[in-house]
Amino acid sequence: MSAGFLAASGDTFTPPGPGDFNLPPVGPDKTFTFLGQEMYLGVTKPMLQIVIFAGLAFAFLYLASRHRAMVPGKLQYVGEASYGFVRNSLGRDIIGSHDFMRFVPYLVTIFFLLLFNNWAATIPFIQFPTFSRTGLVYGLAAISWLIYNYVGIKKHGLLGYIKLQCVPSGVTGPILVLIVPLEFFSNLVVRPVTLALRLFCNMFAGHLLLILFALGGEYLLLHGSLLVKPVGILAWVLFIAVAFLELLIQFLQAYVFTLLNAMYIAGAVADEH
Template sequence: MIIAAKAAAGMLLAEGSLQVPSIDEFLPPEILFQGTPFAINRIILVRIVATVVMLAVLGTTAAKAKLIPGRWQGAVEWLLEFVRDNIVYQVMGEIRGRRYVPMITTMFMTILVFNLCGIIPGLNIAATATIVVPLLFALWTFVQYWGATFRGKGFIPYLREELFPAGVPWPIYIILAPMQLLDIVVIRPFSLTIRLFANMISGHILVALCFAATQYFLIDAESKALIGFGAVTFVGGIVMTLFEAFVAAIQAFIFATLSTVYINLSYPED
């Protein structure tokens, strides 16, 4: 049945009957302040709404915090302690990691909420589904990375250690040094950016495709024989929505963990 559903969807797509999501959804037209530097499209509006809601929830929780926490306060505190203990302290240790707990917690919480916007009714698109936000967080990571380098080793000693590691035959440096420089300057921030960006785009397209097919098969299609295909795509859409929620959390965790690891690599070790 799944193979038949794919074949039917392919024929409908070829005929132009089924409206499928495309990459153009991630470049929506401006809806507010058109033609000004403050122009806002749908994705920017989702980011603003998500940020305001997140700050309001966390601010209200902090303002009403009690010595003996209730369920909601306990859940929020558990999440904050999870980032502190299982990401920052686990990688850096408590003494070094204390400096970076606010940064990594902010990064984790923001990415998590932005990712989950893709499955929230009325928003329906991840606020990290364009390259701007992932790139911004990656650059923040590497500002901290280079800052730790300057404080810990100094710029020249750090580059010498990274580009010309001890014990390597000198002819190998001709190949190794450019590769190492490319890694610390381009590949690490680029990998952080693309990993988050690509996962959020692909997840949105898969969920949207399932529900677009469901709408066509159950409502728009003239043939009642296609209703069975609609049931398959509807179940697929529910499964993909749950999976997208899982991916949203995992990607926030991975981004925060890798950022912590990269910053930790810039410190001198005994």
């Protein structure tokens, strides 16, 4: 139960904040102090969610492809359509028909891992976005960074890959003194950070907004005067509307994260111009 919910149940309302995302461990609570901050060891709810929903994503893809019939059933049809969407629009169309197939398993995995975990935020009694914790998001971005840099170096060699990423085609002369450091910083240093922040911020902000509407509406209905109770009802209506909007945003974030991975891989394996 979040701190915001407990505060809203009393006589005063404390608005939700980042503390509502700092969930205690599941099981024994072992704490320690690091750089003046109290931290804890143990398995947390986001850790469990990423494992459980990764398993559910695997089960969905496995069951959808287990009995491949000429006339597909509903599950096979949904599985094939989903796989084809990632394979074609995020793989072939972005990376190119020559190289894309070897990256399709990774793109399919990352898309469904994100999609299932993002949708966990709207499932009753779970209602927590797994990737609203920066540790999980940066870990995922680090894997992406390693993959696209590895395939780029493997194809072009280290110096050739750095040249491909840092020297824009057709640019020559003294301007390169300014352009090369900027391109290096943008393409090889900042990318995983921006990739992670985009996903984290959307999951964090969306869930915080839902908490605010839900708890604020509850507080106004239970503790507000007769004049403000309609505002509480409006807050709950907005809570429901934003919850449906979040379903779309959660899908789009899985799509955008996978799309950017495909674009980075395409840039890493592209031929020099």
